[in-house]
Amino acid sequence: MVNWTQMHDCCGDVDRVPELLEQVEREDDAEAWRELGYRLVLEHDLIFPASLAALPRLTRLARRSARARGLAGTILRRAAGHHGRDDLLEGCADSIAEFRALLDRHLQSRPVDYHPAFLDALAAREEYHWGAVLGDFSDDFYHLACPHCAVEVTIAIGDHGRYSAIRDWDLGDVDRRGLRPASSGELSGTGRWMHETALRDGREALADGIAHLFGKAECPDCASVFNIADEYASANRPVLR
Template identity: 80%
Template sequence: MNAQVVNWTQMHDCRGDVDRVPALLSRVEFGDDVEAWEELGYRLVLEQDLVFPASFAALPCLVRLASRSARARGLAGTILRRAAGHHGCDDLLADCADAIGGFRKLLDRHLQSRPADYLTTFLNLLAAKEEYHWSAVLGDFADDFYHLDCPHCAVDVTIAIGDHGRYSAIRDWHLGDVDRRGLRPALLDELSGSGRWMHETAVRDGHAALAHGIAHLFGKAECPRCASVFNIADEYTSANRPVLL
């Protein structure tokens, strides 16, 4: 999709307008217009995290600007992290495939510079790789919790990966996490697919805490009730992977 040939009369934004976004994009292309960037933010992503046709129509322009503008990079990433929602714009998203491919490369280069916004960039890159569920929930593993059902007895299991411990437990709202069982982190040769890419990227960029957390997330947990052992990431993905409609 090329911003110069977009039929903007068909691309309403979050406020229902069709003329403001192209005008704002023209303003930010020629300078760091703070007011224009702020207005673009609330016109391209609604407060409830919804996106609209203008959001995807603007993506190619935002990606072009992303190499020299942190605002463009952040806004493009924010849009992509909402792409799994019910926006009804799958054709527009598909038209952005080339731009998204270029954005993935740009984000990966930015990660290698070990920026201050490393985790945000990491999450945006996950979204650009269509790993929407991890992009939505992955934290810095200082105090992360994942909730899933045991695949064998269906009890609600809390998975904790953070500074206070790495364990599976049954959450009691009065007693806290009870009957804790230590997690079994995945070894490097046990990782594959997205988990391996995530771990290798964090290691490459010197983010040991992130890599360590990912190894636990893609490792195994023991159910506190039935003592069965299961792969955390597989069960979480199965229960939470969004479906594009």
């Protein structure tokens, strides 16, 4: 049982969120959903104790409500931020597992909101950094430091090409080197899950982009070769607070 007297929302209130949850559980009221979204997920990537406390009920609602599914996913994508209640997040483990299964079924239906749901599924797997930055590989750029010489390398994966380069703000991406995508047999862990899920759901462009992201790049400066995803994740994986 949630003690709502300790669960403030973005306005500092402790009573309005449970009232709104009861309202949307009774009927799909658009105005109530708008207010609930505002109170639970403020701009600038902020969430609050009430956001995490609401997750179990939102997960149950998500079985029949796209609004609930989207709001629960947004909360999870921001769960690595400064909300100060990791104990609440840990207490939601069963609900998050249920939400992962729900999202997997949703992805298999090949919905129009596939990419946002894919990002939500990553967050539900605690891959917050990929849930925050993974694009659809139409125009993706990842910036990281070469692990050998520390020069900043730009990784491009999209319609414009798949390469590593040194970014010159006057000349553009110079000294391009083609990326070396990972084969399906080389993928493991999150990369393998992402790739297999995209292929299963007929998202070939997404799967190809993931193979490149989890492949290797050559540093244009020192010619060393490194794993793109490993270096990016090690520099950007958040620490839960």
